[in-house]
Amino acid sequence: MGMPENVTPRTAAGREGLAALLAEPGRGAVGLDFDGTLAPIVADPERARAHPGVVPALAALAPLVGSVVVVTGRPAALAVEYGGFAGVPGLEHLTVLGHYGAERWDARTGRITAPEPPAGVAAVRAELPAVLARAGAPDGTWTEDKGRALAVHTRRTDRPEEALELLRGPLDELAAAHGLMVEPGRMVLELRPPGVDKGAALTAFLTERELRTVLYAGDDLGDLPAYAAVERRRAEGLAGLLVCSAPDGGEAPVRDLADRADLVVPGPAGVVALLAALAGRLGRAR
Secondary structure, three states: OOOOHHHOOOOHHHHHHHHHHHHOHHHEEEEEOOEOOOEOOOOOHHHOOOOOOHHHHHHHHHHHOOEEEEEOOOOHHHHHHHHOOOOOOOOOOEEEEEHHHOEEEEOOOOEEEOOOOOHHHHHHHHHHHHHHHHHOOOOOOEEEEOOOOEEEEOOOOOOHHHHHHHHHHHHHHHHHHOOOEEEEEOOEEEEEOOOOOHHHHHHHHHHHHOOOEEEEEEOOHHHHHHHHHHHHHHHOOOOEEEEEEEOOOOOOOOHHHHHHOOEEEEHHHHHHHHHHHHHHHHHHHO
8 A cells, every 4th residue: 555645755756765764664764843843833932732643653653763853943851841752652762852953862761961052142142132122123022042042033023024024134143243143934033053953963863873764854944954964865875755844824834945845744734644654654564
């Protein structure tokens, strides 16, 4: 039996990636963003929780593949808490790379390992309120402190896109003054250390585990480096499948991501359907 039609890749490279994962699952990895991919986007990121189908689907899939890794800009502990990943039978192969790989949570040990935060983050944290005030940040603008990064959200403002453009310049200047960079996303600007992204985190993880095939699913601009990492591996003759989680509300998908994806699915519910379909196919093949 083939994969359900709605999770069949539309590209030849994607179909090759899927075939390689199904043929040698023990040498494959499933890489997943968290917000917008496993958890629906919500106005308050502190209320984000994984789609209810995520944990059952991952618990069924994880024992059948080499690794499952969640790659997120969130602190690893929050992703584990909001995902409900701790202590779940079947998730022993799960790793969470938080802060774009600066933190690592391993389900086998339940421990988080991480170096000290860079000094520039503390300086930006202290100066950010004054910078936002001088820039005229509109009501509804708010800051999420991620520990190793700070994210300025405009989704709650009356004109989120205009607010984002208003703040982009001042935040670029603040970040540059302290050796950080600004990563744009959907109604958010994140100030974080340079050279740290989902592509570097994913590449290091796959190399460390000597995994040959990877499926990666994401939904926003921060996932583009991970897409690029998979594309580089494909250029080297390794297989990969790129999945875009399109918003399940009224927003359009991030075009740069959707255009490069081998498969576009309808938000976290679509990701769950894909994970469950993979688990079912691999389970029947055993």
